[in-house]
Amino acid sequence: MATWQDFERQAPDLAPLVRARFExxxxxxxxxxxxxGSPRVSGTEVEFVGDDLWIGSMxxxxxxxxxxxxxxxxxxxxxxxxxxxxxxxxxxxxxxxITDEAELAAFAADLPEAPPTPxxxxxxxxxxxxxxxxxxxxxxxxxxxxxxxxxTIRLH
Numbered sequence: 596m597a598t599w600q601d602f603e604r605q606a607p608d609l610a611p612l613v614r615a616r617f618e619x620x621x622x623x624x625x626x627x628x629x630x631x632g633s634p635r636v637s638g639t640e641v642e643f644v645g646d647d648l649w650i651g652s653m654x655x656x657x658x659x660x661x662x663x664x665x666x667x668x669x670x671x672x673x674x675x676x677x678x679x680x681x682x683x684x685x686x687x688x689x690x691x692x693i694t695d696e697a698e699l700a701a702f703a704a705d706l707p708e709a710p711p712t713p714x715x716x717x718x719x720x721x722x723x724x725x726x727x728x729x730x731x732x733x734x735x736x737x738x739x740x741x742x743x744x745x746x747t748i749r750l751h
Contacts, residue, residue, distance in 0.1 A: 602741075
């Protein structure tokens with residue numbers, strides 16, 4: 596697993612593209628696992644706070660309960676319009692819930708708008724980042740995993 600900062604250090608050309616996709620729109624799609632193992636998708640917002648990528652949640656929400664039970668997630672950035680301007684980004688890994696009151700207060704203080712309390716906050720540890728873009732007549736798929744160089748696949 597890697598933090599967002601680890602990803603930035605290991606993939607300095609890819610990280611700004613992915614961050615731009617997540618910052619371009621407010622709402623994104625989070626996939627979690629239900630108790631029976633089937634997928635659940637939920638709308639969510641993300642925040643870049645400190646060195647990390649975060650999601651918050653209303654207290655007791657089903658997505659928070661899913662992540663508390665099984666931390667695995669996949670998060671798809673809002674793809675924008677049909678032009679795919681800026682590409683398409685996805686991250687996957689494990690969500691780490693922050694329960695320490697001082698850490699939660701520090702997290703909330705760094706947000707543009709204070710969340711309603713109580714709330715859940717999850718730091719997203721990454722084990723894969725994928726960014727897909729159209730360049731001319733090619734589809735480029737950039738794939739990163741911790742400790743490995745970015746792999747780029749070109750499809751015509």
